[in-house]
Amino acid sequence: MRRWLVILSVLAVLVGTLSGCLLTKDSPEDTLRSFAEALQRGDVDAAAGLTDNPAAARTTIKSIFEGMGSTPKLSVTPDLVDDKKVTGTLDHQWQIRNGNTAYQTSVVLTETDSGWRVRWQPSVMHRQLRDGQSFSYSDDRAYRTPVLDTNARPLMTWQAVTLIDLERAQLASAGQLARALRPIEPSITTATIRKLFDGNKAPSQTVIRLRDSDLERVQRSIRSIAGITTTEQGALLSATKALHSPAMAGLEDIWRSAIDATAGWSIQIVDKEGAPTHLVDSAQPGETSPVRTSLDRDIQAQAQRAVDRERRPAMIVAITPSTGGIVAVAQNDAADRSGAVSLTGLYPPGSTFKTITTAAALASGGVQPTSQVPCPGRTTIEGRTIPNEDEFDLGTVPLPTAFSRSCNTSMGALANKLPADALTSMARRFGIGADYTVPGLTTVTGSVPNADTPALRVENGIGQGTVTVSPFGLALAEASLARGETVTPTLIEGRGTTGDTEPRPIPDDVVRALRSMMRDTVTRGTAAALQDIPGLGGKTGTAEYGDNKNPHGWFAGIVGDLAFATLVVGGGSSAPAVQVSGEFLRPLSN
Incomplete structure (x- = not known):
C-alpha cells in the first residue's frame, strides 16, 4: 500500500x-x-x-x-x-x-x-x-526485518503465503471448499464463506491465507474445486503457527512504520x-x-498451552515487574470469540480485589498485620448481608488468616471504615483505573469509582459492586505490588508508554504485609493447590455477576520477577483459575 x-x-x-x-x-x-x-x-x-x-x-x-x-x-x-x-x-x-x-x-x-x-x-x-x-x-x-521477543528470538517474520479466493459465480463450491479446509481451519464453514459475499458485489473474495506448510496439506483437495484461484504473496506472520497472542495484533503496524x-x-x-x-x-x-518487544516466546507458549486446556473462556496476562514489560497475553478459542478480552474486557474482580482493600486498610492505620479481625460465616453491615463462601466461620483470627482464607465478612467490615475515595486512590497506585497508551496495544485497566454509600463500600471492598478490572489491569496491579510502586506497562523497546497516572509508591510496610499474606494464601489458604511452586504468592477470587449461577474464577500472583492474572469466565469458583495458573507456572519453575 x-x-x-x-x-x-x-x-x-x-x-x-x-x-x-x-x-x-x-x-x-x-x-x-x-x-x-x-x-x-x-x-x-x-x-x-x-x-x-x-x-x-x-x-x-x-x-x-x-x-x-x-x-x-x-x-x-x-x-x-x-x-x-x-x-x-x-x-x-x-x-x-x-x-x-x-x-x-x-x-x-x-x-x-x-x-x-x-x-x-x-x-x-x-x-x-x-x-x-x-x-x-x-x-x-x-x-525481512523481523519482530523479536525480549530474548532476540523471532516473534514475527516475513513469509510466503498463498491467498485462496473463491469466485462469486462459483459460490456453490463453498461447501466443498470448507470441507477441504477443515483439517487446518475448522472455523471456516459454508456459512462463513457465503457471508464474505454479503453486502458487496465483489467478483471474488479471499477465503483464507495459507502458510506453505498448510498449503501442502490441502493443495490436492482444493485444486479441483470450481471457482478457486490462488495468489502468492508475502506477509508478516508469527514465527510459528502455534505462536499467537492479542498482544501481537498491533505489531504489524509498528513493524510497517519502522x-x-x-x-x-x-x-x-x-x-x-x-x-x-x-x-x-x-x-x-x-x-x-528489528522491532524488539517485551514478549517472551517461552512464557507466551506456556501460557497458551495452559489456557487451551480449559474449555471455558480463559486468559492469562503476565508482566515483568522490574521493567513493566508485557511478557505474555494468552486466550483460548472460547475467549477469542469475544475479542481481545484479556486486554480490554472488564469483569468484577471478586476476592482478588481484597489485595487493594487490605492495602487501603493498612495504609489508613486502622488495622495492622497483627490485628485480630472477626470472620463470622455471615454478617450484616449497613443493611447489606455479606456471607463467606459456604458461610465458613473462623471466629476472630489474625488479619493474614482472614486474607489467606478469603473472609468476605472481614474485608467488608474493613472497607466500611474507609473513606469513600480510599479504594479508588489505592487502586490507582496499583495501576487499576489508570489510562495508558501503550504503543502496539489497546488496553483498559479497570474502574474503581468512589463508594459514596456504606453499602457500596462493603460491596466494592470484596470486589463486587461497581468495581471492574481487566486481566491486564489485575496483572498490572500484581506487578506494581511486586515493584512497590505503580508500574508503567510497555511492549515495544524504544517506544514509551504514556498515561494519566504518574508512578506512585506503595508504602513499604504495606508491600511487606501483602506479600506475606499472599504467600500464606498459597501455602495454607485458598490457593494451597499451588504450594509446590517455589516462592509463589497470590490471591484467589470468585466474582458474582448476573444471576450468579456461574461466577467468574480468578487467580493473580507474583513469583520471582513475574506478575500475572488468570481468569476463567464462568468458572464457577476460583479452582479452574488456580488449575490453569498451575499449568502455566510449573513448567516455568522447573
Missing part, C-alpha cells in the same frame, strides 16, 4: 521579460500556469483540455498519476516568445515518502483557434517518455506491458533495526 505525504501548494516562478501578449486573459502564460496547476492538483481532464491533443494527453497523464500514486509539484518558467509560439520549462518535483525527485521538461505552446494550448507530446511529462509509456513507482522496503521510515524507492518509465525502459530516479533503503 502506498502512503504519500501531502503535496505542497503551487509554486510558480516566472523568469524573463514577456511581450504584451502574455498579459492578456488567454495568454500563453495563463495557459502554461493553468496546465501546471491542473497537474499539481491531479485534475487530469483540466490538464488534458489545455493541450492540443486532449485524448492522448489524458491517457498518458492518467497512467502516470496511477503509476506514481501521487501528483507532482510544478513551477513554470516561460523562455521565449514570438507571434505564434512560446517555449517554456516545467520544473517537476515528486515528493516521495523518504525524499523527492526533481527534473525539468521543455514545453511548447501554440496559438490555436481555441486559444493558446500546450503542444502535446509525452516528453512534456519527462524527456525520456514516449507514446504508450508511463511511470511506475515502487517502494524498496526491508521486508520499514516505511527507512524505505528506498525507484521510479521507472515502463512500456505497455509494464517492462521498465528507463530509470528516472531511485534511492536505496536505509538500515532498518
Whole structure:
C-alpha cells in the first residue's frame, strides 16, 4: 500500500521579460500556469483540455498519476516568445515518502483557434517518455526485518503465503471448499464463506491465507474445486503457527512504520506491458533495526498451552515487574470469540480485589498485620448481608488468616471504615483505573469509582459492586505490588508508554504485609493447590455477576520477577483459575 505525504501548494516562478501578449486573459502564460496547476492538483481532464491533443494527453497523464500514486509539484518558467509560439520549462518535483525527485521538461505552446494550448507530446511529462509509456513507482522496503521477543528470538517474520479466493459465480463450491479446509481451519464453514459475499458485489473474495506448510496439506483437495484461484504473496506472520497472542495484533503496524521510515524507492518509465525502459530516479533503503518487544516466546507458549486446556473462556496476562514489560497475553478459542478480552474486557474482580482493600486498610492505620479481625460465616453491615463462601466461620483470627482464607465478612467490615475515595486512590497506585497508551496495544485497566454509600463500600471492598478490572489491569496491579510502586506497562523497546497516572509508591510496610499474606494464601489458604511452586504468592477470587449461577474464577500472583492474572469466565469458583495458573507456572519453575 502506498502512503504519500501531502503535496505542497503551487509554486510558480516566472523568469524573463514577456511581450504584451502574455498579459492578456488567454495568454500563453495563463495557459502554461493553468496546465501546471491542473497537474499539481491531479485534475487530469483540466490538464488534458489545455493541450492540443486532449485524448492522448489524458491517457498518458492518467497512467502516470496511477503509476506514481501521487501528483507532482510544478513551477513554470516561460523562455521565449514570438507571434505564434512560446517555449517554456516545467520544473517537476515528486515528493516521495523518504525524499523527492526533481527534473525539468521543455514545453511548447501554440496559438490555436481555441486559444493558446500546450503542444502535446509525452516528453512534456519527462524527456525520456514516449507514446504508450508511463511511470511506475515502487517502494524498496526491508521486508525481512523481523519482530523479536525480549530474548532476540523471532516473534514475527516475513513469509510466503498463498491467498485462496473463491469466485462469486462459483459460490456453490463453498461447501466443498470448507470441507477441504477443515483439517487446518475448522472455523471456516459454508456459512462463513457465503457471508464474505454479503453486502458487496465483489467478483471474488479471499477465503483464507495459507502458510506453505498448510498449503501442502490441502493443495490436492482444493485444486479441483470450481471457482478457486490462488495468489502468492508475502506477509508478516508469527514465527510459528502455534505462536499467537492479542498482544501481537498491533505489531504489524509498528513493524510497517519502522520499514516505511527507512524505505528506498525507484521510479521507472515502463512500456505497455509494464517492462521498465528507463530509470528516472531511485534511492536505496536505509538500515532498518528489528522491532524488539517485551514478549517472551517461552512464557507466551506456556501460557497458551495452559489456557487451551480449559474449555471455558480463559486468559492469562503476565508482566515483568522490574521493567513493566508485557511478557505474555494468552486466550483460548472460547475467549477469542469475544475479542481481545484479556486486554480490554472488564469483569468484577471478586476476592482478588481484597489485595487493594487490605492495602487501603493498612495504609489508613486502622488495622495492622497483627490485628485480630472477626470472620463470622455471615454478617450484616449497613443493611447489606455479606456471607463467606459456604458461610465458613473462623471466629476472630489474625488479619493474614482472614486474607489467606478469603473472609468476605472481614474485608467488608474493613472497607466500611474507609473513606469513600480510599479504594479508588489505592487502586490507582496499583495501576487499576489508570489510562495508558501503550504503543502496539489497546488496553483498559479497570474502574474503581468512589463508594459514596456504606453499602457500596462493603460491596466494592470484596470486589463486587461497581468495581471492574481487566486481566491486564489485575496483572498490572500484581506487578506494581511486586515493584512497590505503580508500574508503567510497555511492549515495544524504544517506544514509551504514556498515561494519566504518574508512578506512585506503595508504602513499604504495606508491600511487606501483602506479600506475606499472599504467600500464606498459597501455602495454607485458598490457593494451597499451588504450594509446590517455589516462592509463589497470590490471591484467589470468585466474582458474582448476573444471576450468579456461574461466577467468574480468578487467580493473580507474583513469583520471582513475574506478575500475572488468570481468569476463567464462568468458572464457577476460583479452582479452574488456580488449575490453569498451575499449568502455566510449573513448567516455568522447573
